[in-house]
Amino acid sequence: MNLIRPFLLLTLSAALLACGGSDKKDSVPALNTQETLGAALFNDTNLSLNRTQSCATCHMADHAFVDASTDSSGATRAVSLGDDGVSLGDRNTPTAMYAAFAPDFQFAERSRFNTNQGGYTGWLGGQFWDGRATDLEAQAGGPFLNPVEMNMPDKASVISRVLENTDYAEAFEYLYGDNIFDDTEAAYDALTAAIASFERTATFAPFSSKYDKSLTGDYTYNPASLATTGKALFFSGQFTNCSTCHQLQRNNHREETFSGYEFHNIGVPENTAARTANGSAAGFTDLGLAANDAVADANNLSALEGKFRVPTLRNIGVTAPYMHNGVFASLDTVIRFYDKHLANSDNTINPETGVAWASPEIDRNISSVILQSGPKLSDTDIQGLVCFLYSLTDEQFEDQLPADAAECGL
Structure with a gap:
């Protein structure tokens, strides 16, 4: 399907x-x-x-x-x-x-683009991080x-x-x-x-970002800019796996939402500060997709633990903090978190804490094949990807982009 x-x-x-x-x-x-x-x-x-x-x-x-x-x-x-x-x-x-572009929650197949990972078969879509609302x-x-x-x-x-x-x-x-x-x-x-x-x-859904305008000829990425570097990396199946999970349509589709609405565990650590603030019971674990009543009869329910729906990347530059639990404050940290899964990555330290990355909240069912595929990123690569993501900001929110957006050449 x-x-x-x-x-x-x-x-x-x-x-x-x-x-x-x-x-x-x-x-x-x-x-x-x-x-x-x-x-x-x-x-x-x-x-x-x-x-x-x-x-x-x-x-x-x-x-x-x-x-x-x-x-x-x-x-x-x-x-x-x-x-x-x-x-x-x-x-x-x-x-x-x-949000209206997310398919109804279902078990289905999905074609992927710009990736060597093949297609996806599994739960996808719905609303909320765990897909528990069908539509x-x-x-x-x-x-x-x-x-x-x-x-x-x-x-x-x-x-x-x-x-x-x-x-x-x-x-x-x-x-x-x-x-x-x-x-x-x-x-x-x-x-x-x-x-x-x-x-x-x-x-x-205004579709008014610089990326959207580039598809209609109303904006041109500066070929020498960091944003252009990041765009090439994002859609590359050789140098990153971004589009594996964050591309819904074929290249240059004018209603690209930058999410395939799949469910994955990418090893996000617990947000201990949020848990302390909200008074969660000791040992509480967010099971993600596995806690969705619609999958209660799944043959291997434990295999769904820790999986969350892939979010849209539209306006991601102005919607911090990040991840399903808001554990990271900046996009730079998010990209470095992804890179730390790669062999020989230089990003062994969480720049927001100054120490090694905390362990995943759920250390099983991690999408390791996707996360560990590809070469490590340089600092310039990371900055370029952040800049490209900034270019997905709808026009009315561009004045809310972080100060480092000035370096992107947008």
């Missing part, structure tokens, strides 16, 4: 509209499309228990839809703070940008009920908050039928469909 672009699938949103449009044709509400309703819901803090948190709280529109909030030391949080002002999560909040609708419904996020006790409580807002009530009945609130499940599905529709708009 090959990946299918999600926009071509029959979505719940379309089904709801087809089945439930209101008969009240003489009155058009202020929020009269799924997208505008979804945008309002996405930004509404009243839908959390203490009325302090919305989807936008952890997916900030001005910061590439990640959580850019800072802790008491002024550092960007590795994990997000909950509606109660105390609880902290255990995973880094991923960007909501380009955008399922993902949209999760945070409201998560006790360390928006902390609502149940779906009925969420819908009660929706009904407090006259504009919402009118919009739901107009879009989904006069009787939509007779069934809590149906109303909750309508809520998640609206938010998902908003997340499928161009707001979340």
